[in-house]
Amino acid sequence: MSNSTAPARDQQPLDDENSGEWAEFLEDDEPGIDAAANDSSRDDPSDAASSSAGRSSTVFSGALEDMGTADLIQTLHMNRKSGVITLQTDRGIGTVWLSEGEVIDAEIGRLVGEQAVYRMLGVTEGRFVSRFMDIDRPQRITTDVMNLTMEGMRRVDEVNRMLAAFPALDVPLMVDEETLASGSIVLLPPSKEILPAFDERPCLRELLDDSETPDLELVSAIAPLVESGVVRAVPNAAPRRKTWPTMPDEVLMQLDTPIVSTQNLPSYNNDFSEVSSDSMVAGKPQRSRRIVGFAVGAVAVVALGWIGGTMFAGEAEPAAPVEAPPELVVAAAPQPEPPPPPCPDGMVFVESGTFFMGSQSESPVLRAARPAHQVTVDSYCIAINETSAREYKRCSDLGGCERAYRDSWWPKGKKSEDEWKAQRKLLSELCNENRPGRQTHPVNCVTWKQADAYCRWNGGRLPTEAEWEYAVRGSDGRVYPWGDQAPDHTSVNACGGECRKWREETGLPEEPVMYASSDGYAGTSPVGSFPEGRTQRGLFDVVGNVFEWTATPFHTYTGEAVRNPNGPASGDSMIIRGGAFNSFMPEFADPALRFPMVLEAHSHGIGFRCAANPNPNSTAGSGDAPTE
Structure with a gap:
């Protein structure tokens, strides 16, 4: 492909004189465990057949x-097993x-689908039963196990952090009418919409x-x-x-005997027992085998042999039981230290690559993104989530950053x-520094210098x-970060039905909406709240x-092909990317969208995420990792 060096026909410099035009365009739109298997010691095959009728071949x-x-989930995933896990919990x-x-x-x-998995990942008390069988069920979850569990545990952590400030789950809650009537509290949807739920004084669990x-x-x-x-x-x-x-x-029925009462859960030790269904019914001696060194946290490593050779014995011709020595100690050979990960926690590694940056669209919104041109970037790390208000506040509390602004300012x-x-x-009411309960939302109302200072304080950069x-x-x-589907209320926090309603209530001029449905947030949302909008590399909220803020003036x-471009050495305006919660045009979800914003702006619609250089001692950091 040839690359023209001449500017595009309509590509006029966007200097300070024109920045007001962009500001005007942006200002409203931006910113033990019991294993019950078929007994291998049965003498009569007919007994085995009859006793297994009506239940799955393997249960634990x-x-x-x-x-x-x-x-x-991880254990069944690593062994490519089909079946059903049933949890009996207080939830x-x-x-x-x-x-x-x-x-x-x-x-x-x-809850169904991914959200149901996320809730179950947070349950720590109860009983489980896993039954292995062929599954004929429509697929509602398409996210792979690694991303499903990682996102689930992230959400569990966020919930637990917020719950630390709540009354206990089982304590009834009520509305303090005096505080509500004082007028000192400004409530935004969805907090305002959930108030009637407390009329019957429910507890949080309910x-x-x-x-x-x-x-x-x-x-x-x-x-x-x-x-x-x-x-x-x-x-x-x-x-x-x-x-x-219950x-x-x-x-x-598949266990033959009840496994737990409906009122109290018994305690269990950490032994793993191999027992036949017949012995559970007839009272035969139950042979137990301790798996020496088994740790639940290391299921993926230690349990593989046990899973493949013992728990799933019903899938292959069972071998005769062999008594193990009372104790077997194997001295492990010293292992070399694994190389460090290429990126800090909370970031993903992006392999060096070449792509076409920008857009050929004739849309006026994408004027600054023309023309598309070939760009090569070296490997780097980038944050999975936007920097949260809690993370930024920690920096300011420790004296590493200036406090975020409590008012919104733009040209x-x-x-x-x-x-x-x-x-x-x-719109200053939307600055998250002002809003209690928004620690998990992205920090906003920060200048470029504040964003840059935070990333450097945290060992990275913009x-x-x-x-x-x-x-x-x-x-x-x-077409979009998540795929080719048009943006909607499940993939992005932009201007939908909730935005139109909020503008009506606050007296702001009416604007179009990106989608008719409500996404539930008139302002910002907690980081990572839209898993359907996740990128190919697992990033959240890259649009909306x-x-x-970026590091580029x-x-x-x-139109020329370039490597690691970063614009001029300095400038009065920096590039912002990605759209905001009040963006109402589909073009704001285009990865090519770019706008200038003055360094001094601290808008309700602008935040940031950090990047970092890979660890040079990591094999991935040295370029050996596969392209993501």
Whole structure:
């Protein structure tokens, strides 16, 4: 391909004189465990056949305190097993279906699919039963096990951090009408919309279990109510009693005997027992074998031999039992230290590569992204999530960063002074520094220098715009970061039905919407709240939520092929990328979208994510890792 060095016909320099035009365009739109297997010691094959009728070929069960949901899923995944995991918990009966090691569906309470898995990953008490069988069920979950469990545990961590400031799960809650009527608390959807749910004084456990809203989103909506005192514990109220649901009959039938009472869960040791279904019924001696050195946290490594040779014995001709020596100690040879990971926690490694940056679209919104041109970038690391308000506050509390602004400021553009000031006053309410309960939302209302200082304090840097676009675009030619589907309320936090409603309520001028449905957030959302919008490399919120500062001063493209471009050495305006929660045009979800913004701006619609250079001592960091 030949690359023209001449500027495009309509490619005029966007200098300070034109920055007001871009600001005008942006200002409203931006910114033990029991294993029950077919007994290998049966003498009569007919007995084996009759006793196994009506149940799966292999069943094992145990306590979630000994083996958590994540370990169960990972173990079945590594061994490519099909079957059903049933959980008996104080959050209800949960079910996970797997086919050849991949999770295809899940249900617990009123949650289904991925959100059900996320809830079950957070359950730490109860009992599980795993039954191995062929699965004929429509696939509702397409996310691979690694990303499913990683995202689930991230969400569990976020929920637990917020719950630390809540009353206990079983304490009844009420609305403090005096605090609500004081007028000192400004509530935004969805916090405002959830208030009626407290009329019957439910406990948090009941709210979570009776809701179709995912746990993280619901807790995020309740958090501002609790932190502001609008919702509090009912004085002197006794905690609600936990109830343990009965394990489904179809599960109990396959175990032949009940595994747990409906009121109290027994304790279990860490022994793994191999017992036949016949011995469970007839009272034959139960042969037990301790798996020396087995640790639940290391299921993926230590349990492989046990899983393949013992627990799944029903799938192959069983061997005669062999008594192991009382103790067997094997001295392990010293192993070399593994190389360090290429990237810090919370970042992904992006291999060096070449791509076409920019756009050939004739849309006026993408004028600054023309022309498309070939760019090569060296390997780097980039954050999975936008920097949260909590993360930034830690830096400012420790003296490493200036405090985020509590007011929103951007260039006035063509608005009158009075109109600009009125909108700034209203939109400053969306600065997350002002909002209790928004620690998991992206930090906003920060200048470029504040964003740059935070990343450097944290051992990184801001990404260049080329690094940002390469990480977001992916390698398969997709139209949007998540694929070719048009943006909607499941993939991006942009301007939908909730945006239109909020503008009406606040008296702002009416604007179009990107999609008609509500995404649940009139302002920012907790980072990572839209898994359907995840990129090929696993990044969240790259479009929508907040624009993101980059390390690149604004400049126009020449169309030449370049390596590691970063624009001029300095400039008064830096490039922001990605669209915001109030973006209403589909072009704002295009990975090529770029705008200039003055260094001094601290807008409600602008935040950032950090990047870093790979660890030079890592094999991936030295370029040996496969392209993602």
